[in-house]
Amino acid sequence: GAARNVGLDEAKGTYLAILDADDIYDCEMLEKMYNNAINTDADVVLCKSQSLNHANGLMQEQYAAFDENIMPVGKVFNSQEVKSVFKMCILWSWDKLFKRSFIDEYHLRFQELRSQNDMFFVSMALILAERIFALPEILATHRIYLVTSIEYNRDKNPDCFLKALHKIYDQLKFYGLYEKFENSFVNFAVEHCLWHLE
Numbered sequence: 172g173a174a175r176n177v178g179l180d181e182a183k184g185t186y187l188a189i190l191d192a193d194d195i196y197d198c199e200m201l202e203k204m205y206n207n208a209i210n211t212d213a214d215v216v217l218c219k220s221q222s223l224n225h226a227n228g229l230m231q232e233q234y235a236a237f238d239e240n241i242m243p244v245g246k247v248f249n250s251q252e253v254k255s256v257f258k259m260c261i262l263w264s265w266d267k268l269f270k271r272s273f274i275d276e277y278h279l280r281f282q283e284l285r286s287q288n289d290m291f292f293v294s295m296a297l298i299l300a301e302r303i304f305a306l307p308e309i310l311a312t313h314r315i316y317l318v319t320s321i322e323y324n325r326d327k328n329p330d331c332f333l334k335a336l337h338k339i340y341d342q343l344k345f346y347g348l349y350e351k352f353e354n355s356f357v358n359f360a361v362e363h364c365l366w367h368l369e
Contacts, residue, residue, distance in 0.1 A: 172281035172288030175264075179280060187271050189264040189289070193314050195223065200310035204268040207306050211247050214273040214300035220266045220311040232309065236261040244307045250298045256352065257359035262293040266311045269296060282338060290335040295342055298352065332367050336360050 175189055186208055188201055197203075200218065208216045219237045223230050242248060242259040250256040260266075277299055281288045297303065343349040343356065 172283040175281045175288070176283075179274065182271055185271060187269045187274060189267075189269075191265045193317060194265055195312040195314070197310040201268070203308065203310060204306060207304050208268055208270065211302065211304045213247065213268075213302045213304040214270045215296055215302075216268040216304045216306060217260055218266050218306045218308055218310040220313055221309050222313050222315045225314050225317040230312070233261070233313065236263075236266065236313075237305065237307070239305075239307065242303075242305050244305045247302050247304055249301055249303060251351070255355040255358070256297050257294065257355050259297075262290045262297075264289040264293050265313075267293065267296075273300065282335060284331040284334060287331040287335045290332070291338040291342070294339050298343070298348065299346070329367070332363060336363065 178189070179187065186205055188204075190196060204216045204218060207213065217237065219232065221230055221232045238259050241255060242253045253259050274296065277295070279292055279295055279299075281292045282290075339356065340349070343352055349356070
């Protein structure tokens with residue numbers, strides 16, 4: 172989170188991409204996302220992804236990372252037009268493109284946590300964005316079951332997800348948006364707690 176924040180503070184471009192070093196990206200990913208961002212004046216653009224199981228080499232689409240049943244695809248929308256902003260995609264940053272002026276306007280920054288440091292950043296970006304565009308194309312490959320990954324070692328810092336949930340709750344209250352997103356947030360928080368316990 173701290174390193175990502177340094178990058179955000181130094182960035183000069185119109186859009187921001189926050190990519191993880193252990194994942195794989197289509198060579199045209201940024202170009203395609205940028206072109207869609209420019210054409211739609213989007214605050215956030217997201218794309219589809221797939222997973223690559225490092226243990227057995229199996230590749231499969233990550234359906235939870237981009238739920239076409241919850242969000243409109245191929246047109247501009249905002250968080251208030253979807254059933255659950257917390258369920259429409261997974262709240263990681265590497266399959267999304269963010270307008271820098273929008274991120275700076277709300278001074279969105281990553282939490283300095285060992286894991287889950289992007290959950291707050293992405294949640295609030297999606298909630299506060301006036302213009303979101305979902306590109307229905309697989310452009311990123313997420314490596315899973317990689318023993319060197321922080322994700323694989325969550326048990327070393329088991330409370331990171333709770334700190335992220337508390338931060339989201341505080342910001343929803345700060346912006347006067349908690350009542351609007353309460354059901355979606357509470358359901359997400361309970362499911363996330365159960366997933367971590369499992």
